[in-house]
Amino acid sequence: MSGPSDYQPTNPVVKWIERRLPIFGLVHSSFVAYPTPRNLNYWWTFGAILSFMLGVQILTGIILAMHYTPNADLAFKSVESLVRDVNYGWMLRNIHAAGASMFFFAVYIHMFRGLYYGSYKEPREILWILGVIIYLLMMATGFMGYVLPWGQMSFWGATVITNLFSAIPYVGDSIVTLLWGGYSVGNPTLNRFFSLHYLLPFVIAGVVVLHVWALHVAGQNNPAGVEVKTEKDTVPFTPYATIKDAFGVSCFLLFFAWFIFYMPNYLGDADNYIPANPGVTPMHIVPEWYYLPFYAILRSIPNKLAGVIAMFSAIVVLAFLPWLDSARTRSSKYRPLAKQFFWMFVVVCVLLGYLGAQPPEGIYVIAGRILTFCYFAYFLILLPLLSRIETPRPIPNSIAEDVLAKSKGKSAVASVAIMFALAGALFAGSAGNARAAEDLVPPSQSWSFAGPLGKFDRGSLQRGLKVYKEVCSACHSLNYIAFRNLADAGGPGYSEAQAASLASEYKIKDGPNDQGDMFERPGRPADYFPAPFPNEQAARAANGGGLPPDLSLITKARSYERGFPQFIFDFFTQFQEQGPNYVSAILQGFDDKVPADVSIPAGSYYNKYFPGHSIKMPKPLSDGQVTFDDGAPATVPQYAHDVTTFLMWAAEPHLEQRKRIGLQVFVFLILFAGLMYFTKKKVWANAH
Amino acid sequence: MTTASSAGSTRRDFLFVATGAVAAVGGLATVWPLVSQMNPDASTIAAGAPIEVDLTPIATGQDIKVFWRGKPIYIMNRTKKQIDEARAVSVTELRDPQTDQSRVKDGHDNWLVVIGICTHLGCIPIAHDGNYDGFFCPCHGSQYDSSGRIRQGPAPLNLPVPPYQFVSDSKIQIG
Numbered sequence: 001m002s003g004p005s006d007y008q009p010t011n012p013v014v015k016w017i018e019r020r021l022p023i024f025g026l027v028h029s030s031f032v033a034y035p036t037p038r039n040l041n042y043w044w045t046f047g048a049i050l051s052f053m054l055g056v057q058i059l060t061g062i063i064l065a066m067h068y069t070p071n072a073d074l075a076f077k078s079v080e081s082l083v084r085d086v087n088y089g090w091m092l093r094n095i096h097a098a099g100a101s102m103f104f105f106a107v108y109i110h111m112f113r114g115l116y117y118g119s120y121k122e123p124r125e126i127l128w129i130l131g132v133i134i135y136l137l138m139m140a141t142g143f144m145g146y147v148l149p150w151g152q153m154s155f156w157g158a159t160v161i162t163n164l165f166s167a168i169p170y171v172g173d174s175i176v177t178l179l180w181g182g183y184s185v186g187n188p189t190l191n192r193f194f195s196l197h198y199l200l201p202f203v204i205a206g207v208v209v210l211h212v213w214a215l216h217v218a219g220q221n222n223p224a225g226v227e228v229k230t231e232k233d234t235v236p237f238t239p240y241a242t243i244k245d246a247f248g249v250s251c252f253l254l255f256f257a258w259f260i261f262y263m264p265n266y267l268g269d270a271d272n273y274i275p276a277n278p279g280v281t282p283m284h285i286v287p288e289w290y291y292l293p294f295y296a297i298l299r300s301i302p303n304k305l306a307g308v309i310a311m312f313s314a315i316v317v318l319a320f321l322p323w324l325d326s327a328r329t330r331s332s333k334y335r336p337l338a339k340q341f342f343w344m345f346v347v348v349c350v351l352l353g354y355l356g357a358q359p360p361e362g363i364y365v366i367a368g369r370i371l372t373f374c375y376f377a378y379f380l381i382l383l384p385l386l387s388r389i390e391t392p393r394p395i396p397n398s399i400a401e402d403v404l405a406k407s408k409g410k411s412a413v414a415s416v417a418i419m420f421a422l423a424g425a426l427f428a429g430s431a432g433n434a435r436a437a438e439d440l441v442p443p444s445q446s447w448s449f450a451g452p453l454g455k456f457d458r459g460s461l462q463r464g465l466k467v468y469k470e471v472c473s474a475c476h477s478l479n480y481i482a483f484r485n486l487a488d489a490g491g492p493g494y495s496e497a498q499a500a501s502l503a504s505e506y507k508i509k510d511g512p513n514d515q516g517d518m519f520e521r522p523g524r525p526a527d528y529f530p531a532p533f534p535n536e537q538a539a540r541a542a543n544g545g546g547l548p549p550d551l552s553l554i555t556k557a558r559s560y561e562r563g564f565p566q567f568i569f570d571f572f573t574q575f576q577e578q579g580p581n582y583v584s585a586i587l588q589g590f591d592d593k594v595p596a597d598v599s600i601p602a603g604s605y606y607n608k609y610f611p612g613h614s615i616k617m618p619k620p621l622s623d624g625q626v627t628f629d630d631g632a633p634a635t636v637p638q639y640a641h642d643v644t645t646f647l648m649w650a651a652e653p654h655l656e657q658r659k660r661i662g663l664q665v666f667v668f669l670i671l672f673a674g675l676m677y678f679t680k681k682k683v684w685a686n687a688h
Numbered sequence: 689m690t691t692a693s694s695a696g697s698t699r700r701d702f703l704f705v706a707t708g709a710v711a712a713v714g715g716l717a718t719v720w721p722l723v724s725q726m727n728p729d730a731s732t733i734a735a736g737a738p739i740e741v742d743l744t745p746i747a748t749g750q751d752i753k754v755f756w757r758g759k760p761i762y763i764m765n766r767t768k769k770q771i772d773e774a775r776a777v778s779v780t781e782l783r784d785p786q787t788d789q790s791r792v793k794d795g796h797d798n799w800l801v802v803i804g805i806c807t808h809l810g811c812i813p814i815a816h817d818g819n820y821d822g823f824f825c826p827c828h829g830s831q832y833d834s835s836g837r838i839r840q841g842p843a844p845l846n847l848p849v850p851p852y853q854f855v856s857d858s859k860i861q862i863g
Contacts, residue, residue, distance in 0.1 A: 063725055085729035088721035484734045526734035675707040682703055
């Protein structure tokens with residue numbers, strides 16, 4: 001992509017092709033001989049990481065589409081079947097879901113790097129604008145992908161985001177109807193989002209080609225921000241940049257794999273494990289983390305149209321950056337003021353992201369407005385002003401000189417101070433939050449399946465199944481569990497014969513037979529646990545208007561806030577057990593003594609841990625209700641622990657496999673990244 | 689790698705080869721799940737469990753078609769004439785030599801159970817049709833006799849007999 005190549009093939013076949021289609025020359029000049037500045041640091045490997053992530057997303061996406069059904073009635077179920085029944089389906093789904101987050105994480109680093117080192121400045125304006133276009137396409141793709149599982153957050157995310165367009169005067173409503181293909185978000189919306197979600201990544205790939213083309217015409221920027229002058233300033237792309245990028249990718253994979261195998265739901269929302277319900281909006285609706293700063297900007301403007309305009313402007317303003325910042329010095333390394341303001345801008349973005357996840361009330365609204373002002377002030381006031389008044393430090397004459405002058409002690413003090421300020425601000429914010437949420441937090445229990453080596457306790461699973469059968473199943477279905485699952489590896493440990501005999505205890509409705517009648521027959525291993533009620537209306541009628549939720553996913557569909565800084569520690573300790581803690585707490589949280597300040601309507605019951613404390617379910621468990629054969633105590637805490645363990649298995653039957661493969665992957669990746677490090681050092685030894 | 693220092697060169701080569709080998713192992717391990725996911729999933733396999741079929745409604749000379757693992761299975765209650773025809777053929781002259789006795793269960797000679805998929809290219813042959821009192825495939829004209837053996841046309845093999853057994857005299861289990 002950088003002009004005619006001087007590539008001279010020797011192989012006659014290659015020669016023959018090259019004369020007719022100079023594709024080898026193109027590859028050679030773009031990815032082998034292409035000169036890269038020799039002073040690039042590791043922030044520059046994120047370009048390669050992003051290309052890699054795009055490939056991963058397209059590959060896993062094509063595979064997921066083989067198992068996914070874009071239909072409002074079947075989408076949620078098809079995702080569950082994928083995760084439960086398809087070989088390695090859980091892994092592919094985790095890769096794709098966490099991959100979206102990793103893609104955005106990498107693109108934000110890539111963008112901040114461009115911002116810091118002035119990579120948008122002449123002659124790289126088009127390169128930068130193409131990047132902004134890619135980013136916009138990514139946002140559209142990510143949003144539509146999030147809709148596809150058709151959970152509560154999918155549905156309401158789709159509703160809220162499409163309603164943004166209704167703010168457009170005169171034509172807004174027509175545009176929204178056009179997006180929906182109906183009077184509300186529904187099956188036609190899901191179908192077109194699926195189609196577009198499949199299409200857009202290829203559009204992104206196309207724009208990436210333009211992006212790389214523009215990059216190879218203008219040449220890469222570098223930390224010194226001075227243009228390449230002589231050959232001494234550069235090294236050939238292969239092997240130098242290739243090996244460095246590969247090392248960067250291998251380190252990034254370690255980070256990525258942590259999410260895939262150990263924290264698959266850390267970045268997701270528990271509500272999305274509840275199937276889409278057009279009648280109920282989740283209590284606290286938030287977009288995926290990568291949209292949070294823009295969501296905060298949207299919410300901080302008290303006018304619908306102005307809010308939407310502000311949100312889109314926050315992205316569009318990036319495209320004008322090359323002209324807003326007219327300073328001649330590229331790299332912030334040599335711009336003492338711009339450098340400080342850059343870090344402040346980073347903090348503003350992170351804080352906006354934090355605010356985007358908080359309820360829009362009280363201090364959060366005011367903070368949101370101040371930070372929104374700061375965000376725009378950075379681009380529209382500060383950068384134009386700085387480029388006129390700032391006196392930059394002298395820049396090196398050449399890249400080679402920069403490389404030699406290196407290893408001067410850097411003042412990291414400012415960044416550290418900013419990090420502490422950031423942590424302090426977040427902590428103050430969450431302290432205010434803790435005051436707002438006076439609800440009792442479910443106590444953390446010790447679960448055998450927690451942690452990197454977690455395994456289910458077989459005895460607990462079998463006792464939990466007994467509790468489900470004898471108590472819960474009177475009202476709650478377990479729709480995604482088939483009798484055959486009881487004999488699966490990593491499950492309760494029954495034999496296939498035991499599972500079959502358990503199935504035969506149930507009557508399953510089948511038919512029609514040759515006479516056209518439905519009939520009942522004994523269950524088979526392939527059958528699913530039958531639901532206690534034939535439909536939602538029957539379930540509500542029998543339960544005082546309340547709908548007992550399906551329990552297959554309950555331990556993943558319930559959660560509670562952990563707050564700052566707890567949620568950061570959770571990432572390292574692999575804490576993922578909010579759901580089990582909550583379910584167990586609810587089962588033990590009933591109390592006959594209702595506190596004075598709580599009023600419980602007739603037909604409801606007081607529960608300490610239930611949001612709002614008023615629950616339609618009567619106290620389900622009492623001591624001695626279920627007898628265990630293995631001598632485990634017949635107490636409510638034991639029942640709650642066992643049935644929660646069972647329901648955790650029901651929500652994620654492949655948990656043990658996930659953690660086992662995770663360990664293998666980590667051993668491999670650490671070995672590989674280590675080897676890559678030494679290989680990279682060896683290769684670069686020649687260059688210094 | 690054309691340096692004069694052979695010791696350094698060896699060590700470097702070893703590092704490169706080791707890294708490349710580990711990368712190759714990782715690549716192959718990654719390909720495995722990506723391919724494995726295309727196999728039938730657990731629910732498909734579970735749905736392929738054996739089925740039971742009641743034979744009482746099938747009169748002599750009639751047949752029914754049932755589905756097992758998504759495949760049509762012909763269950764034919766053969767007439768005396770059909771059985772005699774099938775057994776009168778000289779086995780050595782057949783394209784896919786099999787005796788009629790080996791294709792039915794002992795003591796249940798009237799029951800022919802075959803997978804109704806033409807061994808040529810997968811069309812479904814029509815029962816009680818063709819020149820051999822058996823099956824005729826409309827796609828490319830393959831003809832099977834009353835034992836489901838290929839007699840004429842492009843198909844290379846007889847109609848396969850699925851695994852099945854008699855649970856009682858009037859009931860079979862397929863699979």
